[in-house]
Amino acid sequence: MKRDPTPVSTKDRILDAAEALFADAGYDGVSLRQITSAAGVELALANYHFGPKSELFVAVVRRRAEEINRERMALLAALPDPPTVEGLVAAFARPFMEKSFRGGPGWKSYARLVAQIANSQRWTEAIMRTQFDPVAEAFIKGVKKALPGANLKDLYWGFHFMLGAMTMTFAETGRIDVLSKGRCKSSALDKIYARLVPFLAAGFRRLAEG
Amino acid sequence: MKRDPTPVSTKDRILDAAEALFADAGYDGVSLRQITSAAGVELALANYHFGPKSELFVAVVRRRAEEINRERMALLAALPDPPTVEGLVAAFARPFMEKSFRGGPGWKSYARLVAQIANSQRWTEAIMRTQFDPVAEAFIKGVKKALPGANLKDLYWGFHFMLGAMTMTFAETGRIDVLSKGRCKSSALDKIYARLVPFLAAGFRRLAEG
DNA sequence: GTCTATAGCTTGATAGAC
DNA sequence: GTCTATCAAGCTATAGAC
Numbered sequence: 452m453k454r455d456p457t458p459v460s461t462k463d464r465i466l467d468a469a470e471a472l473f474a475d476a477g478y479d480g481v482s483l484r485q486i487t488s489a490a491g492v493e494l495a496l497a498n499y500h501f502g503p504k505s506e507l508f509v510a511v512v513r514r515r516a517e518e519i520n521r522e523r524m525a526l527l528a529a530l531p532d533p534p535t536v537e538g539l540v541a542a543f544a545r546p547f548m549e550k551s552f553r554g555g556p557g558w559k560s561y562a563r564l565v566a567q568i569a570n571s572q573r574w575t576e577a578i579m580r581t582q583f584d585p586v587a588e589a590f591i592k593g594v595k596k597a598l599p600g601a602n603l604k605d606l607y608w609g610f611h612f613m614l615g616a617m618t619m620t621f622a623e624t625g626r627i628d629v630l631s632k633g634r635c636k637s638s639a640l641d642k643i644y645a646r647l648v649p650f651l652a653a654g655f656r657r658l659a660e661g
Numbered sequence: 662m663k664r665d666p667t668p669v670s671t672k673d674r675i676l677d678a679a680e681a682l683f684a685d686a687g688y689d690g691v692s693l694r695q696i697t698s699a700a701g702v703e704l705a706l707a708n709y710h711f712g713p714k715s716e717l718f719v720a721v722v723r724r725r726a727e728e729i730n731r732e733r734m735a736l737l738a739a740l741p742d743p744p745t746v747e748g749l750v751a752a753f754a755r756p757f758m759e760k761s762f763r764g765g766p767g768w769k770s771y772a773r774l775v776a777q778i779a780n781s782q783r784w785t786e787a788i789m790r791t792q793f794d795p796v797a798e799a800f801i802k803g804v805k806k807a808l809p810g811a812n813l814k815d816l817y818w819g820f821h822f823m824l825g826a827m828t829m830t831f832a833e834t835g836r837i838d839v840l841s842k843g844r845c846k847s848s849a850l851d852k853i854y855a856r857l858v859p860f861l862a863a864g865f866r867r868l869a870e871g
Numbered sequence: 872g873t874c875t876a877t878a879g880c881t882t883g884a885t886a887g888a889c
Numbered sequence: 890g891t892c893t894a895t896c897a898a899g900c901t902a903t904a905g906a907c
Contacts (some may be wrong), residue, residue: 461890477781479689482882493892498884500890563781570776571687572834579836587840607841608856612826619825624782626789630797631817646818646868653867654860671872692900703874708902710872 462500464490467557470511474560477567478508509577512568515561516582522546523586533596536652540613543590544647547621548640559623566622569614587614594655601659609655620647672710674700677767680721684770687777688718719787722778725771726792732756733796743806746862750823753800754857757831758850769833776832779824797824804865811869819865830857 459467468490472481483504487494501507526542527534550558568574569583587610594606623637636642669677678700682691693714697704711717736752737744760768778784779793797820804816833847846852 475782477687477689479687483884484882494883495885495893496891504883566780567777569836570780570829570832570834571773572685575834575836575839580839584840604841604844605856607837607845608853609860610840611830611837611845612857612860615826615829616822617825619780619828620821622780624780624785626779626785627817627821629785629790630794630820631814634814635817635821643818646815647822649867650819650822650864653863657859657863658856693902694900704901705875705903706873714901 461490461492461496464492465497465500465507466511466514469507470557470560470564473508473511474563474567478504478573483507505577509574512561512564512574512578513582515558516578519546519550520582520586524589527586527589527593530593533599534593536594536597536655537648539590539593539597540648540651540655543586543613544617544644547617548644551621551623552640562618562621562623566618566624569618598655598659601655602661605658605661606655609651609658612654613651616647616651671700671702671706674702675707675710675717676721676724679717680725680767680770680774683718683721684773684777688714688783693717715787719784722771722774722784722788723792725768726788729756729760730792730796734799737796737799737803740803743809744803746804746807746865747858749800749803749807750858750861750865752803753796753823754827754854757827758854761831761833762850772828772831772833776828776834779828808865808869811865812871815868815871816865819861819868822864823861826857826861 465486469481469486472486472489475481483497484494486507487497497504497507501510523543523546526545527539530538530542547562551562568578591606591610594609595601595603598606620637620643625637627635628637675696679691679696682696682699685691693707694704696717697707707714707717711720733753733756736755737749740748740752757772761772778788801816801820804819805811805813808816830847830853831850835847837845838847
């Protein structure tokens with residue numbers, strides 16, 4: 452019988468601390484000393500468990516990406532055949548929003564990490580291609596069925612625009628709060644969902660019209 | 662009579678080098694030594710001309726932002742009254758795309774910088790609020806006239822989605838090239854323009870329908 | 872305005888005891 | 890698996906000569 456119902460291993464303590472700090476300051480804005488200090492472990496343990504700093508960063512992302520990917524794939528697979536564009540966009544957006552809303556602060560950090568990764572060229576190979584592209588391809592496959600008359604290039608571009616809108620929105624930078632003088636709240640993800648899905652679905656439909 | 666038609670001052674040499682390096686590696690991923698070395702000037706001159714590193718970063722962004730802002734404002738002001746949504750989105754997108762296409766490599770670097778800034782919380786106060794919000798407000802004002810029946814909150818969110826799509830697109834990360842197996846090219850900004858504007862305009866219209 | 876030199880500190884990574 | 894101690898290199902910023 453375990454004494455602690457949720458014993459947090461050293462590895463997980465490092466991952467949690469790294470996640471929060473990387474999300475706030477970026478890969479180069481955080482030192483391994485800051486991370487291990489926040490995790491309450493010795494500096495040398497970061498290298499022992501994860502190797503170089505870059506591998507730690509990849510491990511931080513992979514932990515959440517695998518969970519999101521599973522849910523997105525399940526939702527995409529559960530859609531009717533042919534699916535609707537709204538259903539596809541929702542299947543892509545919903546797991547992220549649900550977790551960000553109810554999954555704890557780690558998921559908020561992850562959202563900010565994804566925004567950094569998706570907007571730089573640095574992690575294209577090590578993260579985007581291996582972690583993100585498989586789900587992207589499943590989405591494209593679905594939207595091809597939803598809009599059978601559309602040009603394939605249009606659908607790729609539509610996916611790209613969608614990704615840009617979603618990553619910036621999920622990152623909750625607070626910019627729209629300031630710009631709208633408090634009318635809109637970055638953190639009101641349920642209200643955003645009701646706008647994000649129709650906005651993007653309408654964009655896809657317009658592209659499909661040619 | 663000037664001997665060199667384009668004498669590049671030390672200040673501009675530093676700005677140019679900083680711009681290119683910051684765009685590739687981010688604020689913390691570049692040292693002042695790398696910047697001054699690439700600029701062919703001494704380390705101490707960076708501090709002499711710009712003060713601390715953070716001020717240099719802001720100066721890099723301001724140089725281009727002021728030019729883009731002038732053009733965007735002029736295009737927005739030249740639209741018919743009431744404007745169309747397509748006209749508004751085009752007035753916002755076109756200056757960036759034109760410069761990225763024909764303005765030289767500095768503008769490509771600037772686009773990648775903007776993507777970093779817009780997706781983080783770090784520069785919200787020092788850059789976003791002072792450099793970017795005035796044009797954003799002019800855009801919102803225009804779209805209110807173009808879609809008079811729309812809810813104001815919907816328009817702010819539409820602007821936010823637009824910003825996410827544009828910044829990631831202009832950053833030209835190359836991700837869509839890989840994902841689409843070469844079918845789409847990040848650098849083909851003229852072909853993107855023909856898709857970006859209708860996609861976003863349709864999204865705004867859909868939000869306005871309620 | 873430009874240069875050299877350097878202060879004072881932080882970095883990632885590892886060797887070796889336990 | 891965890892700890893201490895440390896290395897070699899890098900960092901921003903500045904003082905002071907020219």
